[in-house]
Amino acid sequence: MIYEQTLTAKVLIEFMSRLIQGQPKKIFLILDNLKAHRSQAVRAGLEARRERIEVFDLPAYSPELNPDELLNSDLKGVLHGGLPAKTKAELKRKARSHLYRLQKRPDRIRRYFKQPKIQRFYGHENTGKIL
Structure with missing residues (x-):
């Protein structure tokens, strides 16, 4: 969205x-x-x-524990790469296209959670779940 x-x-x-x-x-x-x-x-x-x-x-002031920050970085890299968008509509299309591709790549999303700090925070010892 x-x-x-x-x-x-x-x-x-x-x-x-x-x-x-x-x-x-x-x-x-x-x-x-x-x-x-x-x-x-x-x-x-x-x-x-x-x-x-x-x-x-998330704990207050802890962007290093937020896998969303890795997604944002990934998305910014794609948006700044290649031909730049010249309009807001082009920028939206480029962002949507990348996000739709990510939906089909759960392995890539899992990598955001495998960063050492993030994995320690979201690991089973903190959440009771295995990622």
């Missing part, structure tokens, strides 16, 4: 609804300390979907 407005609780709830739509397995979502992530509305939305989505909250 690409959004242009500020990330609010309403936008995040819409994202979570779209994320779980049609997914047969439970979704694991990582959230940082953005104000919208901690809102009452988001927490209520998560509670209502707890069978379908589980959240892992």
Whole structure:
């Protein structure tokens, strides 16, 4: 989901609804300390979907533990590589294209979680789950 407005609780709830739509397995979502992530509305939305989505909250000020930062870096590399986008529409197309390719490459996404600091934080000793 690409959004242009500020990330609010309403936008995040819409994202979570779209994320779980049609997914047969439970979704694991990582959230940082953005104000919208901690809102009452988001927490209520998560509670209502707890069978379908589980959240892992990052400690405050810990971008080095956020696999999303690796995705952002990956995406920026693609967006800055090759011919530059000349319009907002071209930039969106380029971003969507890369993100769709990533959806078909779970091995690449798993690599974000295999970085040493990230793996220690999200490893089974912290979450009870094996990544």
